[in-house]
Amino acid sequence: MDVDPSSGKDAPKEIEQLQQPLIRRQVWIKNDELTLAWAESWWNNTEVNLNLPNKREPIWKNLTKDRSELFREVDAISLVDSKLITKEFGIQGPYWSRNYRFFRNKRPLTIIREVFNPYIEKWIGYSGSDKFLDLCSTSS
Numbered sequence: 001m002d003v004d005p006s007s008g009k010d011a012p013k014e015i016e017q018l019q020q021p022l023i024r025r026q027v028w029i030k031n032d033e034l035t036l037a038w039a040e041s042w043w044n045n046t047e048v049n050l051n052l053p054n055k056r057e058p059i060w061k062n063l064t065k066d067r068s069e070l071f072r073e074v075d076a077i078s079l080v081d082s083k084l085i086t087k088e089f090g091i092q093g094p095y096w097s098r099n100y101r102f103f104r105n106k107r108p109l110t111i112i113r114e115v116f117n118p119y120i121e122k123w124i125g126y127s128g129s130d131k132f133l134d135l136c137s138t139s140s
Contacts, residue, residue, distance in 0.1 A: 011042065012099045014075055017108040019044045025055075028088060035088050036120055041112045051109065059110070063102065071103040080115060089117045096127060 015022065022042050029037040041059060043051070052062045063070055079094040086093055097115045101108045121127055 012075060012111050012113060014099070014101055014108065014111045015042045017101075018042060018047075018111065021045045023048045025052075034119065035090075035117060037114055037116050038085055038088065039112060039114045041110050043110050047109060051104075059102075059112070063104075063109075069104070070109075072100055073103065074098055074100045082115070085115055089119070091118050093118075 021044075023045050024040060024042055025048070026038070026040040028035050029039060052059065053065075054062055076097075076099040078097050078099075080097045081093040081095070085095060089095070095115045095118065097113065099111065099113045102110050102112070118127070
């Protein structure tokens with residue numbers, strides 16, 4: 001987790017709804033040696049300290065400890081391709097991705113982007129991503 005001075009570059013447009021300065025948190029989600037997903041989130045510097053007391057725990061676990069009401073809104077589902085993610089996943093993309101926001105008290109709390117390893121199709125079934133390749137965006 002670091003202060004993100006370049007928050008606007010390649011970030012979801014919804015981060016404009018968060019008050020500066022912003023913290024960007026990036027994690028690899030793993031099961032043993034298999035990387036299942038990559039996620040990043042943006043937070044207001046004060047809010048992150050209030051809402052993620054245990055930064056080593058998943059966001060959801062931190063946010064639901066006090067049982068306060070949360071609302072999630074999915075903003076985008078897309079296909080992405082990335083050299084960094086290909087290297088970590090060990091499988092060629094493109095990869096399904098989603099961007100969403102958590103709200104608390106009718107205010108955006110955090111903006112989250114997740115990218116999923118196609119290997120999870122082994123458990124959830126075929127995604128049909130090859131039908132949407134013309135929609136894929138790339139990044140390094």
